[in-house]
Amino acid sequence: MAHYDDLTRRMLLKGAAGATALAGLGMPAIVKAQSDVIRIGHLTPITGFLGPLGEFAQMGVQLAAEEINAAGGVLGRKIELVMEDSVNPQTASAKAERLIERDKVAMIIGEISSASALAIGQVANRTKTVFINTGANSDALRGESCNPFMFHIEAANSMMVRSVGTYLKNENMIKGKKWYSLTADYAFGHDLFKVAKKFVSENGGEFIGEELVPTDATDFSPYLLKIRQARPDVVASNLAGNQITNFIKQYAEYGLQFPITGFGFDTAVAWGAGQGNFSGIWPLIWHHMVDTPSSRKYVEAFTKKYGKPPENQSWGDYNSLKIVAQSFDELKSPDPQKLAEHLRKGAKFDILKNREGYFRPYDNQMVQQMYAVRAKEPGKMANQWDIYEPLGSVPGPNEDLEVLAPPKDGTCKIQA
Numbered sequence: 413m414a415h416y417d418d419l420t421r422r423m424l425l426k427g428a429a430g431a432t433a434l435a436g437l438g439m440p441a442i443v444k445a446q447s448d449v450i451r452i453g454h455l456t457p458i459t460g461f462l463g464p465l466g467e468f469a470q471m472g473v474q475l476a477a478e479e480i481n482a483a484g485g486v487l488g489r490k491i492e493l494v495m496e497d498s499v500n501p502q503t504a505s506a507k508a509e510r511l512i513e514r515d516k517v518a519m520i521i522g523e524i525s526s527a528s529a530l531a532i533g534q535v536a537n538r539t540k541t542v543f544i545n546t547g548a549n550s551d552a553l554r555g556e557s558c559n560p561f562m563f564h565i566e567a568a569n570s571m572m573v574r575s576v577g578t579y580l581k582n583e584n585m586i587k588g589k590k591w592y593s594l595t596a597d598y599a600f601g602h603d604l605f606k607v608a609k610k611f612v613s614e615n616g617g618e619f620i621g622e623e624l625v626p627t628d629a630t631d632f633s634p635y636l637l638k639i640r641q642a643r644p645d646v647v648a649s650n651l652a653g654n655q656i657t658n659f660i661k662q663y664a665e666y667g668l669q670f671p672i673t674g675f676g677f678d679t680a681v682a683w684g685a686g687q688g689n690f691s692g693i694w695p696l697i698w699h700h701m702v703d704t705p706s707s708r709k710y711v712e713a714f715t716k717k718y719g720k721p722p723e724n725q726s727w728g729d730y731n732s733l734k735i736v737a738q739s740f741d742e743l744k745s746p747d748p749q750k751l752a753e754h755l756r757k758g759a760k761f762d763i764l765k766n767r768e769g770y771f772r773p774y775d776n777q778m779v780q781q782m783y784a785v786r787a788k789e790p791g792k793m794a795n796q797w798d799i800y801e802p803l804g805s806v807p808g809p810n811e812d813l814e815v816l817a818p819p820k821d822g823t824c825k826i827q828a
Contacts, residue, residue: 449492450485450746452477452733453506453511457524457545458497461627461653464680465524465725470495471718472522478732479713486737487744504528508535508543518746519543519616519731524653524725526550526600529583539749542755544736546728549676550603551704554775555823559751562725565699565728565735568818569604571613573675575782575816576695579803580673583693585646587616592644592670594635594651594659597624600676604650608675612648612812625655632662649674657684661793665690676819679723682799692798696783698764701802707764721797731763744747766805772817773809775824777814781805786798 453474458466478489485491494515498504501633504523505674511517512535518538523529524547536543537559545553545562549569553562569574580586591612592665594816601624609619609771621642623635641648647670656674660682663672679699682690700711700721714722722730738761739754740746756776760768769780785800807815 420803429580430766449490450487451492451494451515452736453508453515453517453518454493454495454521454522454729455498455507455511455520456729457528459522459657462524463653464684465547465653465659465678466497466518468680468723468726469522469524469801471714472722472728472730473733475714475717475726476730476737477594480737481587483713486639486740487746491737495732498525498528498532501525501527501531501802503529505535508532509539511538512539512541513539517541519728519736519748519751522546523548525598526553527598528605529562530557530599532629533559536561540752542736542751545726545731546602546732548600550600551607551818552599552603554777554818555750555821556822558775558826560756560776560826561748563752563755563771563778564779565769566733567780567782567816568777569583569600569607569676570818571782572604572695573607573814575806576673576675576693577611578694578785578806580820581615583600585673586612589617589645590620590642591617591646591648592621592623592642593619593648593650593719594623594632595650596624596655597626598652600652601625601650604676607733608648608650617646625651627652627655630658632659633666636662636666639670640666642668644672647672650676652676653678653681653683655756656681660691661689662686664691678725679799680725683723686818687793687799691787692801693784693786693803694800696724696785697780698724699783699785699800699802700797702765702783704764706762710764718799727764731761732774735761736764766809769813772814774820774828775818777817777827779817781807781813782816798805 456466473489481490496507519542526548529545529548543562545564551568595605673692677694747774755771755774760770763769763783769778781806784803
């Protein structure tokens with residue numbers, strides 16, 4: 413795993429393709445450098461167990477930059493991406509500071525790890541630089557760890573739980589049922605299990621088994637044997653990244669028949685498990701079958717460029733840069749403090765869904781629709797990407813979007 417301490421390796425590249433190549437080699441990259449540009453920092457894990465998601469994040473933000481620049485840029489200036497592998501919380505913090513102090517980025521987009529997002533958010537708050545979190549779900553980031561410069565286009569764990577929970581209740585999978593959970597042993601997983609256990613318990617379910625899984629675990633046989641012995645009614649995943657891929661694949665190989673669900677999910681990790689191994693009901697913040705004009709346009713452009721459809725992580729990074737570009741144009745300035753004020757004042761954005769999204773000022777969480785999907789039977793899959801069918805979206809068309817948002821429990825102390 414690279415540690416990126418040698419600043420002399422920093423290179424200027426002409427175009428996103430070169431940037432991707434260098435990122436794959438563990439080198440920071442500045443995309444399409446020129447003198448009169450607006451620099452945007454992109455910081456996300458591209459190595460480790462979250463690496464497959466980080467690759468989609470990079471693809472999404474690069475496509476957005478290309479589209480923005482092809483349309484004339486922002487305020488007559490091109491967008492320049494300064495891209496880094498966040499690696500871990502300590503490295504993420506150091507790189508965020510370097511992006512702001514050395515590279516003079518106007519703001520930062522990215523991250524997937526909740527622990528690293530917290531570290532980046534602290535730097536953003538100290539330097540008064542906007543950071544849009546595109547993949548970290550911990551409710552604590554919207555609660556006790558919130559700050560006025562950290563914004564969240566990604567859903568909180570409580571939003572994911574309520575989204576899939578709506579459909580699990582409809583399927584009679586909670587009340588009176590015995591649950592067994594596997595949870596990623598780091599900040600995200602701990603927070604997700606806390607929220608999930610509360611939801612299941614409040615709706616009449618009971619956890620009979622709870623396992624913490626190290627983030628570097630690849631062999632799930634000890635956990636699968638325990639599940640087989642416990643014979644639960646439902647098996648719940650609170651895993652992340654490649655953990656989900658390995659779990660799904662090995663669960664299918666073991667031939668276990670207990671219904672699976674998950675309270676956190678990324679489409680890419682299910683694609684990685686191989687055709688026919690994916691099963692169960694899962695939540696998503698967005699998927700490539702969302703049928704709106706802007707969503708169809710994004711799917712077409714992404715598929716044409718990369719040879720495969722986009723997934724939810726790419727959605728977050730793509731939309732974040734589009735939101736920033738739109739906001740800078742509306743403000744007629746790339747000033748980060750003005751950007752923070754603008755986002756917190758209720759500006760609405762097309763985020764490729766039926767309803768526009770907006771950041772609520774209480775905790776800077778984007779308020780938006782969410783989705784749930786059900787795995788397809790192998791015989792009904794048209795190709796390797798066709799792994800699930802949409803169950804619908806929440807909230808309902810006549811419901812306030814904020815019914816899904818994290819509770820305003822007073823732990824977030826952002827001043828209005």
